Amino acid sequence: xxxxxxxxxxxxxxxxxxxxxxxxxxxxxxxxxxxxxxxxxxxxxxxxxxxxxxxxxxxxxxxxxxxxxxxxxxxxxxxxxxxxxxxxxxxxxxxxxxxxxxxxxxxxxxxxxxxxxxxxxxxxxxxxxxxxxxxxxxxxxxxxxxxxxxxxxxxxxxxxxxxxxxxxxxxxxxxxxxxxxxxxxxxxxxxxxxxxxxxxxxxxxxxxxxxxxxxxxxxxxxxxxxxxxxxxxxxxxxxxxxxxxxxxxxxxxxxxxxxxxxxxxxxxxxxxxxxxxxxxxxxxxxxxxxxxxxxxxxxxxxxxxxx
Amino acid sequence: xxxxxxxxxxxxxxxxxxxxxxxxxxxxxxxxxxxxxxxxxxxxxxxxxxxxxxxxxxxxxxxxxxxxxxxxxxxxxxxxxxxxxxxxxxxxxxxxxxxxxxxxxxxxxxxxxxxxxxxxxxxxxxxxxxxxxxxxxxxxxxxxxxxxxxxxxxxxxxxxxxxxxxxxxxxxxxxxxxxxxxxxxxxxxxxxxxxxxxxxxxxxxxxxxxxxxxxxxxxxxxxxxxxxxxxx
Numbered sequence: 259x260x261x262x263x264x265x266x267x268x269x270x271x272x273x274x275x276x277x278x279x280x281x282x283x284x285x286x287x288x289x290x291x292x293x294x295x296x297x298x299x300x301x302x303x304x305x306x307x308x309x310x311x312x313x314x315x316x317x318x319x320x321x322x323x324x325x326x327x328x329x330x331x332x333x334x335x336x337x338x339x340x341x342x343x344x345x346x347x348x349x350x351x352x353x354x355x356x357x358x359x360x361x362x363x364x365x366x367x368x369x370x371x372x373x374x375x376x377x378x379x380x381x382x383x384x385x386x387x388x389x390x391x392x393x394x395x396x397x398x399x400x401x402x403x404x405x406x407x408x409x410x411x412x413x414x415x416x417x418x419x420x421x422x423x424x425x426x427x428x429x430x431x432x433x434x435x436x437x438x439x440x441x442x443x444x445x446x447x448x449x450x451x452x453x454x455x456x457x458x459x460x461x462x463x464x465x466x467x468x469x470x471x472x473x474x475x476x477x478x479x480x481x482x483x484x485x486x487x488x489x490x491x492x493x494x495x496x497x498x499x500x501x502x503x504x505x506x507x508x509x510x511x512x513x514x515x516x517x518x519x520x521x522x523x524x525x526x527x528x529x530x531x532x533x534x535x536x537x538x539x540x541x542x543x544x545x546x547x548x549x550x551x552x553x554x555x556x557x558x559x560x561x562x563x564x565x
Numbered sequence: 566x567x568x569x570x571x572x573x574x575x576x577x578x579x580x581x582x583x584x585x586x587x588x589x590x591x592x593x594x595x596x597x598x599x600x601x602x603x604x605x606x607x608x609x610x611x612x613x614x615x616x617x618x619x620x621x622x623x624x625x626x627x628x629x630x631x632x633x634x635x636x637x638x639x640x641x642x643x644x645x646x647x648x649x650x651x652x653x654x655x656x657x658x659x660x661x662x663x664x665x666x667x668x669x670x671x672x673x674x675x676x677x678x679x680x681x682x683x684x685x686x687x688x689x690x691x692x693x694x695x696x697x698x699x700x701x702x703x704x705x706x707x708x709x710x711x712x713x714x715x716x717x718x719x720x721x722x723x724x725x726x727x728x729x730x731x732x733x734x735x736x737x738x739x740x741x742x743x744x745x746x747x748x749x750x751x752x753x754x755x756x757x758x759x760x761x762x763x764x765x766x767x768x769x770x771x772x773x774x775x776x777x778x779x780x781x782x783x784x785x786x787x788x789x790x791x792x793x794x795x796x797x
Contacts, residue, residue, distance in 0.1 A: 283702045286701050286702045287698045287702070289701070290697055290698050290701040291698075294697065308731040309731070309734075311750065313754055314754075339685075339689065340681075340685055340686040340689045340690055341689035341690065341692060341693045343686065343690060344690055344693065344694065372681070372685065375671060375678065375681045378671045378678075379682075382673070400671070402669075404603075405603065405606040405607050405609075406599075406602055406603040406606040406607075407606070409599045409602040409603055409606065410603065412582075412595070412599045413596070413599045413600070416592065416596055417596065420600065426669050426671045427658055427660075427669050428658045428660075428661075428667055428668070428669055429658075429660065485757070486757065486761045486765060487765055487769075489757050489758055489761055489762050489765065490765050490766045490769065501757075502729075504729045535731065538729075538730055539730040539731050539732055541697060541701075542726045542727065542729070542730050542732065543730075543732060544701065545700070545704050546723060546726055548701060548705040549704050549708045549719065549722070549723075552704070552705045552707075552708060552709060553708075553709055553710050553719075556709040556710065556711075
């Protein structure tokens with residue numbers, strides 16, 4: 259008991275900045291929890307989202323898809339797994355929605371082992387639920403996962419069927435109507451990759467787009483940590499870029515606006531990115547606040563040391 | 566022999582892949598090696614599974630610290646493998662109704678898709694979400710303006726953190742048009758597209774030169790470190 263009293267006396271004798279600097283990190287965790295959960299609850303109850311002003315990179319993604327003639331082939335690569343779904347799923351949902359609404363023919367592939375399941379889930383949520391007229395095999399197909407990373411991309415350059423000999427249902431590629439005339443990847447006017455890292459957008463640029471820069475366009479959505487590595491390729495090799503949940507929210511707002519029907523509210527599943535901007539706003543403000551407080555402590559300690 | 570044969574496979578395969586990009590006649594050789602790579606990549610999964618089992622079984626037998634986690638890892642691995650290989654809960658493909666195992670593991674309602682939806686998805690998302698808490702703690706304790714470089718980093722972090730949210734619009738949206746470049750949302754784009762692009766391009770060119778140099782050293786048999794130890 260006496261030891262505890264001595265410790266508490268010592269603690270109270272410390273200057274304020276020392277006490278603040280030694281604050282239990284669980285308090286910071288609690289602040290972050292409140293910063294994220296508060297806006298989630300608020301947006302969930304009110305249904306309100308923050309307005310988005312689309313940037314050039316996000317507008318370019320929308321435009322690349324929008325300018326394609328109906329029935330054009332689009333190759334969509336799901337290069338992520340559920341760990342990054344919080345950041346990437348909203349953009350994948352909106353990308354598939356815009357393609358389906360434009361009546362484009364979609365071929366889904368995955369270079370990440372769990373990417374095929376993510377693609378399947380997206381097909382279920384968007385195509386089967388809201389575009390039931392689209393037929394599997396004629397209007398879209400999920401080719402599943404293929405191991406080999408860049409080697410798969412290299413193979414796609416010369417022989418699509420060799421890289422993906424059958425779809426996720428087990429149907430041979432040669433029997434799938436949508437792929438009847440497809441010999442190689444350059445026959446797709448647009449390639450879309452939703453990417454969480456390796457293999458992903460960067461490898462698509464290096465192995466496929468650099469070989470066919472004139473023939474096919476490439477747009478991508480990526481996580482916040484990989485966006486800085488992809489900006490050097492925009493807009494030459496990457497025609498449009500969605501960086502993290504912010505890019506997804508910008509793009510989602512454009513897709514929602516273009517498909518809005520008077521008097522019909524947008525389904526919550528198509529507002530996921532915009533809804534996540536609320537928690538992101540408060541979490542970022544908390545981070546800025548924590549950095550400022552940390553630096554106030556740093557300078558107070560420095561001044562005390564110098565005095 | 567254990568080193569010479571793999572080295573020659575790498576040299577021949579590497580040159581074939583390289584030539585296939587420049588010489589049309591070598592294209593088929595490049596395709597063949599890409600096929601071989603896919604087969605090797607598939608075999609690597611089996612090796613990976615074997616290595617995982619071996620490592621955790623050793624840990625269990627030695628009762629190393631955290632051996633309880635090895636039981637969970639091995640149990641989850643074996644259950645998932647069993648369900649995936651036997652295609653439990655999957656109906657045959659409508660095109661081949663007589664073939665019991667012709668259905669896809671991705672089919673809705675299958676045991677594998679249940680594992681994916683209710684175990685893999687929440688577990689991996691939770692792990693990723695924990696990052697936010699540690700980043701906040703690190704921002705408080707480590708992000709200090711100790712020198713000029715750190716101050717530059719701090720200012721950039723503020724611009725990007727605020728510019729990537731609605732806070733940027735609220736704080737600087739009132740700037741007149743002639744000063745719109747100073748709005749936080751525009752500044753954050755400028756930072757990403759100019760400073761970040763310049764820095765990243767320099768790094769990427771450096772890495773590319775390093776990769777080319779290392780690749781050539783391996784192709785010419787000068788660098789053999791990738792072969793590991795063992796008898797020549």
